[in-house]
Amino acid sequence: MQYLPNILFLVLLVLGIGYFTRNVKKLIRNIKLGHKIDVSDNKSERFKNMALIAFGQSKMVRRPVAGILHFIVYVGFIVINIEVLEIIIDGIFGTHRIFSPIGSVYNILIGTFEILALLVFVSVVIFWIRRNIIKLQRFWKTEMTSWPKNDANFILYFEMVLMTLFLIMNATDVHFQAMNSGNVVSQYIAPWFSELSENTLHIIERTAWWLHIAGILVFLNYLYFSKHLHILLAFPNTYFGKLRPKGELNNLEAVTKEVKMMMDPNVDPFAEPAEDSDEEIPAKFGASDVTDLNRIQLLNAYTCTECGRCTSECPANQTGKKLSPRKIMMDTRDRLEEVGKNIDANSGEFKDDGKQLLGHYITNEEIWACTTCNACTEACPVSIDPLSIILEMRRYLVMEQSAAPMELNNMMTNIENNGAPWPYNQMDRLNWKNE
Amino acid sequence: MSELLKVPTMAEFMEQGKQPEVLFWVGCAGSFDDRAKKITKAFVKLLNKAGVEFAVLGTEESCTGDPAKRAGNEFLFQMQAVTNIEILNAYEVKKIVTACPHCFNTIKNEYPSLGGNYEVMHHTQFLKTLLNEGRLTVEGGKFKGKRITFHDPCYLGRANDVYEAPRDLIQKLEAELVEMKNCKRNGLCCGAGGAQMFKEAEKGDKEVNVERTEQALEVKPEIVAAGCPFCNTMITDGVKSKEKESEVAIMDIAELIANAQDL
Ligand code: SF4
Ligand code: SF4
Numbered sequence: 130m131q132y133l134p135n136i137l138f139l140v141l142l143v144l145g146i147g148y149f150t151r152n153v154k155k156l157i158r159n160i161k162l163g164h165k166i167d168v169s170d171n172k173s174e175r176f177k178n179m180a181l182i183a184f185g186q187s188k189m190v191r192r193p194v195a196g197i198l199h200f201i202v203y204v205g206f207i208v209i210n211i212e213v214l215e216i217i218i219d220g221i222f223g224t225h226r227i228f229s230p231i232g233s234v235y236n237i238l239i240g241t242f243e244i245l246a247l248l249v250f251v252s253v254v255i256f257w258i259r260r261n262i263i264k265l266q267r268f269w270k271t272e273m274t275s276w277p278k279n280d281a282n283f284i285l286y287f288e289m290v291l292m293t294l295f296l297i298m299n300a301t302d303v304h305f306q307a308m309n310s311g312n313v314v315s316q317y318i319a320p321w322f323s324e325l326s327e328n329t330l331h332i333i334e335r336t337a338w339w340l341h342i343a344g345i346l347v348f349l350n351y352l353y354f355s356k357h358l359h360i361l362l363a364f365p366n367t368y369f370g371k372l373r374p375k376g377e378l379n380n381l382e383a384v385t386k387e388v389k390m391m392m393d394p395n396v397d398p399f400a401e402p403a404e405d406s407d408e409e410i411p412a413k414f415g416a417s418d419v420t421d422l423n424r425i426q427l428l429n430a431y432t433c434t435e436c437g438r439c440t441s442e443c444p445a446n447q448t449g450k451k452l453s454p455r456k457i458m459m460d461t462r463d464r465l466e467e468v469g470k471n472i473d474a475n476s477g478e479f480k481d482d483g484k485q486l487l488g489h490y491i492t493n494e495e496i497w498a499c500t501t502c503n504a505c506t507e508a509c510p511v512s513i514d515p516l517s518i519i520l521e522m523r524r525y526l527v528m529e530q531s532a533a534p535m536e537l538n539n540m541m542t543n544i545e546n547n548g549a550p551w552p553y554n555q556m557d558r559l560n561w562k563n564e
Numbered sequence: 565m566s567e568l569l570k571v572p573t574m575a576e577f578m579e580q581g582k583q584p585e586v587l588f589w590v591g592c593a594g595s596f597d598d599r600a601k602k603i604t605k606a607f608v609k610l611l612n613k614a615g616v617e618f619a620v621l622g623t624e625e626s627c628t629g630d631p632a633k634r635a636g637n638e639f640l641f642q643m644q645a646v647t648n649i650e651i652l653n654a655y656e657v658k659k660i661v662t663a664c665p666h667c668f669n670t671i672k673n674e675y676p677s678l679g680g681n682y683e684v685m686h687h688t689q690f691l692k693t694l695l696n697e698g699r700l701t702v703e704g705g706k707f708k709g710k711r712i713t714f715h716d717p718c719y720l721g722r723a724n725d726v727y728e729a730p731r732d733l734i735q736k737l738e739a740e741l742v743e744m745k746n747c748k749r750n751g752l753c754c755g756a757g758g759a760q761m762f763k764e765a766e767k768g769d770k771e772v773n774v775e776r777t778e779q780a781l782e783v784k785p786e787i788v789a790a791g792c793p794f795c796n797t798m799i800t801d802g803v804k805s806k807e808k809e810s811e812v813a814i815m816d817i818a819e820l821i822a823n824a825q826d827l
């Protein structure tokens with residue numbers, strides 16, 4: 130019987146981590162539904178980007194208020210998690226504060242945790258006020274429907290509760306308070322409980338301890354369903370982020386092959402393709418659904434924190450157009466999840482559901498409003514590239530559906546016939562010289 | 565304008581068995597758009613003045629394919645690109661300068677993987693080099709002390725991280741450079757990129773160029789400087805819609821420098 134708590138703890142831990150692993154596997158499976166893309170180049174530059182942008186939060190601080198608050202929560206999150214290590218060991222072996230014998234270092238550590246916990250609590254409260262009382266515009270755009278709004282608030286409540294539990298746990302730990310070192314914050318909370326008997330205190334301390342670790346496990350499993358997934362994915366996402374100049378849009382290789390063939394007088398266009406040529410003709414140009422996108426674009430979708438920095442900088446969105454780069458990312462993720470669930474429900478095989486990302490989630494009107502200005506990619510704190518998805522959809526609309534707006538078709542016909550987007554004769558190209 | 569501009573073509577250089585120092589890629593706007601042609605000429609005057617041996621492709625030049633690519637027509641883009649690259653490579657072109665950030669971006673970034681490798685410069689970068697090398701001198705002249713704000717073209721700024729060259733040139737004019745609230749990497753688009761120039765905007769509550777023009781007018785400039793023929797058109801239209809065209813001029817950096825010395 131005396132091992133009951135240990136066993137209970139182990140079960141909780143295994144369940145928590147097990148379910149999380151299951152979802153991570155699903156996540157990877159879903160991302161792999163996208164096309165392969167070679168990102169094995171420039172490892173050192175990629176590591177540097179990850180270190181600066183994800184680890185160092187370099188782009189977060191471009192908006193100083195949110196940036197600094199976020200930095201506190203981020204550091205708090207990482208550092209306080211050292212404490213979780215102790216909790217896990219204590220839980221499994223039935224010990225109490227196993228690291229405490231290391232003495233003064235331990236107290237410095239716990240002291241740091243306590244200060245951070247308080248700072249995190251305060252930051253999270255300010256975050257909540259910015260979202261719900263001040264109602265910063267970017268958190269109230271149309272794509273921020275009830276779930277994204279609730280999700281953001283749940284995360285904040287979770288963090289408030291976890292920090293509170295941590296501080297209460299310390300405040301009601303009689304031995305710890307008696308040592309009176311390291312309890313920098315909790316010593317001020319302890320008096321609130323001074324009326325209570327040692328036994329009651331012990332019960333409160335144990336309850337806080339259990340709720341704290343259970344809360345952490347629940348939170349861990351909440352990630353997969355939430356924009357909070359960015360705390361993990363920001364790292365790979367910034368590693369795989371675009372390295373080339375922002376203005377460079379990729380050249381489609383499949384098109385290059387065809388164009389070279391058309392331009393090469395030595396190629397017989399009617400020749401049968403060589404029997405064993407493994408040259409696969411791509412099923413389609415551009416993208417109309419998530420499975421036409423590449424893996425980085427799908428990883429982008431899961432990484433998006435829905436912060437809306439992209440949308441608030443987008444010229445189309447600022448002038449009232451429907452386009453919102455954040456919505457492009459949220460739609461991509463929602464559709465990818467839908468496809469994933471479809472696969473799960475149909476024993477591993479996707480069953481056509483008559484839906485697509487383009488059309489059912491994203492409209493042509495949104496796609497055509499983009500000026501390809503790169504304000505969104507510049508603003509994103511985690512190196513997401515909404516523009517690349519927009520471009521793939523335009524490619525699909527133009528090359529597969531011939532569904533460009535009429536004026537653009539005129540422009541393209543002009544280029545084809547006159548070598549300029551306007552109906553002028555190429556032979557007149559140098560006339561300006563004598564005008 | 566009647567004074568003669570020296571604008572040799574690549575074909576002429578070839579005939580004489582010579583190579584120019586640089587190819588001036590004029591671009592479609594620079595060749596055909598009435599406003600942009602003035603920029604082209606201003607830049608040519610500066611090249612002539614500095615004694616730069618340059619050439620143009622003339623009737624052999626064709627659209628880089630930028631608007632087609634950004635409209636989603638990768639086929640048309642690559643057809644244009646491959647055709648242009650064939651000509652550029654046949655002339656053994658090494659260095660290209662252009663006054664259009666879209667041409668600049670496309671040739672510099674999107675041509676290499678299709679076989680076109682050149683050193684590509686935006687005209688503001690090129691002019692700055694000419695100044696640094698002492699081949700061209702700029703005196704403030706007319707623009708001394710004038711309030712000038714610079715609108716960053718997306719395809720020069722964010723797309724390729726060129727922010728300083730145009731500003732350095734404005735400062736050389738001894739003008740007062742004032743920055744808009746959104747400038748450099750936060751610069752707001754003029755609304756023309758991504759083939760928007762060629763179509764009506766989607767439904768919204770404002771035109772992008774008007775929004776940008778309002779930002780420019782906020783800093784009360786006498787001149788809005790631009791570095792792109794499309795931005796130039798968009799901001800000019802914006803200023804007209806605000807009925808400020810008599811107070812605020814929109815000028816390309818090349819025009820500022822050429823005008824400063826009454827070329
Ligand atoms: S690139 Fe397109 S989506 Fe991104 S900010 Fe510019 S207009 Fe908006
Ligand atoms: S794409 Fe980036 S900037 Fe836009 S909402 Fe997502 S995380 Fe924020």
